[in-house]
Amino acid sequence: MARICKDGYEFKKDFIKENREVYGISYTQSILSGRWKCLILWFLKSKEYRYNEIKAFLWDISQGSLTKQLRELEADGLIERNVFPEVPPRVEYSLTSKGKEFIPILDLMGDLGKKYGEKIE
Structure with missing residues (x-):
């Protein structure tokens, strides 16, 4: 196979x-x-975010893991990294059109998790 x-x-x-x-x-x-890729894509679905904002959302992720996951998503064409020529440099991550096509898959995963996952009150 x-x-x-x-x-x-x-x-x-x-x-x-x-x-x-x-x-x-x-x-x-x-x-x-990758443990965090789906969550990163979901987080970026509504707007672009800076590295520290993504890190705050995924508070338990290490800096190295987040960097690796972001680089892999970028290499696969799902997100883009925009560097602004400022001092200090500002970097924002956003979904590409290919990345946006994955959002319905994530939404379906969320629906399935709500249906069969542990109920949190």
């Missing part, structure tokens, strides 16, 4: 042709893999 490699999943060409649906699921899973 597929094997995990340093860039996500690696598929044989014949497998992709014969199992296009599974490839799509695996591709999406590899893009969203």
Whole structure:
């Protein structure tokens, strides 16, 4: 089927042709893999935020993990990093059009979690 490699999943060409649906699921899973990626995308869905604002939202994440997750999301084309030429430099993160296409998936995940997850009063 597929094997995990340093860039996500690696598929044989014949497998992709014969199992296009599974490839799509695996591709999406590899893009969203990472403990914080879904939450970062969800947080960025309404507007752009600075690094420290994302860090405050994900208060339990380490600086290194947040930086790694943001770089991976940027490399996958889901977010963009905008650097403003100011002193001190200001950096804001926002969703790309590709990143915005993932929001309905996150909304469905949220609905499923509300339906079957632990009820919090």
